[in-house]
Amino acid sequence: MNALPPRPGTTPWPRTLGLTLGLVALVSALVLAFLWPSVTADPRDLPIAVAGPAEQVTQVEAGLEASSPGVLDVTAVADRSEAVALVEARDAYGAIVLGPAPEILTASAASPVVAQLLGERATALQVQVDAAAAAHGAPVGSAPTVVLTDVVPLSPDDARGTTLAAATFPLVLGGLVGGVAIALVVRGTGRRLAGLGAYAVGGGLMIAAILHGMGGLHGAFLADSAAVALTLLGISGTIVGATTILGRPGLAVGPVVFLLFANPISAAAMPVEMLLSPWGAMGQWFPPGASATLLRTLSYFPGADASFPWLVLGGWAVLGVGLVLAGSVRGGTSRSTAPTATSAPAVDALATVH
Incomplete structure (x- = not known):
């Protein structure tokens, strides 16, 4: 007996079930990504x-x-x-x-x-x-x-270090939200770059002020603001750049790369050495891990060498801006070489005359 066709305006059962299974897989991946580093953490070397x-x-x-x-x-x-x-x-x-x-x-x-x-x-x-x-x-x-x-x-204002450790996740979410919003709403390369820059600077100043006020940060305010700004720019710029090149599918780059992969291995709340090798060291090459290390160093270890996390955050910021520019050049080339709707009739007319 043949299955009844879906009523007008309803979603077919295969699509409904497929969406449900996809959501189950997504939430399972989220739980695994965030719990796995903690469950497997163990002091090593x-x-x-x-x-x-x-x-x-x-x-x-x-x-x-x-x-x-x-x-x-x-x-x-x-x-x-x-x-x-x-x-x-x-x-x-x-x-x-x-x-x-x-x-x-x-x-x-x-x-x-x-x-x-x-x-x-x-x-x-x-x-x-x-x-x-x-x-x-x-x-x-x-x-x-x-x-x-x-x-x-640790500072008496953050005696357990919880404020500084918990700051990484909001920074990642802030970068994701800013990148997705600018990618979807703002059009034009110059406007997108201006939006990214204004968001990074404004967000860096405001978030650093909040964390200083809550006792989480204790370094020089401008240095802390610059670290936060580079983190936001690196994450949001990469999302906007990926969207400029790939279109809507580029929006998935942010959640996959920064939320599912980089954030759980950032070692924001535990030593890098406690994560399974090489994930702890690998996490320092991404904005969540680099920003957590840099902000802690600026607050408590002014004599330590912080060049590596600065370079990582700066590299991601440059990558994001470069992707936006590369996407705009690619899009402009495609538009300039593609035949327009008005040029086709003119070509046909010339062919008829000759």
Whole structure:
């Protein structure tokens, strides 16, 4: 028996079911993309420094590897000042200082998770110090106490670092919304570029002001504004450029590249090393990861080298503008070479005369 045709104005059943299955696949991909990095996150090769005599450093390094294989990547340094320098340059998440004044250095501003992990090592280090003192015949209780020092603490206004960590997702959404709106509403290459520039500058100033007011950012205001502006321009410009070249299908570039792929591996709320390799490092090559790293560096690590995230954000901004210009040139060439509706009759008329 043949199926009844759909009533006028109704959607055919195959299309309805196909749309439903597509939506299920989409929401499943979203859930997987956002949960997978957190579920698979695990401490791996976290760089720390160990300062003290070479023999003691070797013993501590062997003990750390035996108790937590593959968790910490130890760099031996001469003294406490060199260890502090590595932490302040974001080359190490913390340090263990050996000798007559044992100390564990942390940097909660770099990662509260790693700071807590290193803080838990204080007890184990104290046991080792007590055992060493007893082995040399020192009275019980005379061993020095292990001191825990947060070298680069989080601001009291954002004691848990949640504001700074949560800022990445709104920045991605802001770039997506701005890019889609400009691509759909604004016509003309110059107007699109002007819209992107005005949106990036205005959004950078406003968002930086909001984050400063909420205690999430603590760097120089103009530098923070520039970082946010480049993030918005890189994301929105790429969407507008892709739409200029591909048409409406180009709108999908933003959600797929920046929301589904780049944002979950941005390492905004955890160390890069905790993500499965190579995804954590790969995430730093996209605007969400680069902006999260740059804003944290500007706020808490002014002495660290921030050239890489600046270059990444600048590169995406240039890419977006370049795609818009390339799309306009391509469109202009197509229009100039295609026969117009008025030229065809004229050609036919000339052919008839000759």
